[in-house]
Amino acid sequence: MTNDLLAQERRSDILRELANKQKVFVTDLCAKYHVSEVTIRKDLHELENRKLLLRIHGGAMRIIRNNMDNEVSIDRKQLYNFKEKKAIGKLASSLIKEDDTIILDSGTTTLEIAKNLHAFRNLTIITNALNIAIELLKYKRFNIFLLGGQVRDLSQSTVGPIAESTLKNFYYDKLFLGVDSISIEKGISTPNIEEAFINQTMMSIAKETIAVFDSSKFNKRSFAFIAPVTQIHAIVTDNKIPSNIKIQLKNMNIKVYIADNDI
Secondary structure (H helix, E strand, O other): OOHHHHHHHHHHHHHHHHHHOOEEEHHHHHHHHOOOHHHHHHHHHHHHHOOOEEEEOOEEEEOOOOOOOOOOOHHHHOOOOHHHHHHHHHHHHOOOOOOOEEEEOOOHHHHHHHOOOOOOOOOEEEEOEHHHHHHHHOOOOOEEEEOOOEEEOOOOEEEOHHHHHHHOOOOEEEEEEEOOEEEOOOEEEEOOHHHHHHHHHHHHHEEEEEEEOOHHHEOOOOOEEEEOHHHOOEEEEEOOOOHHHHHHHHHOOOEEEEEOOOO
16 A cells, blocks of 8 residues: 555545544644654644644644534545545445446545446446546546536535536436435435536436445435435445444335444
């Protein structure tokens, strides 16, 4: 594993620890990760630059946000639950078949799917995510379609009528849908209404919708409604899914795939 990847996992874990407590301290983090104070201070500096924490004497503290429904940029999202997203992306890619036509929705978890397509020779992939399209180009063998439309800087994705109308020109076997918030009662939702519209269009055309997201998204609701949970065919998430929700989903005939976070 590269040093950059180790640093990203460590920083993601620091954020997870801050989610459970108000402060973390350099000395404790050095002992936990077996690295130097210089390394930890570099981590905290990087996270502070991304406005994910506030540095204090001897450590850092969590930033309290008044509105938890504010949309988070993709650069910040990728630091949250990093191990879980990697595992989910790997498992979700196993649900793809050779010669499939798939949609990869924008998002940090769907990006991990794009990184796990080495076993395939022939896929047609449609995406509204600029960073995912760039990742897919590395394979040099897939048919890749990047949707046009208005570009959103926070999500690095295209939205709007142009993107939605282009989607209607294709037939899709599977949609891999990134999810910001999901509730059994309230359905799936997102902070941005334009993202909700394009997700609705994707779901209306794809034969199968597979939602991919880490378990922190359960029991949450965002501003813009996308669809009821019953319109999802399968979910790929991590092993921290609440047991009662897992049972409810299976009772709704929704397949639930659990990724091993330790892979």
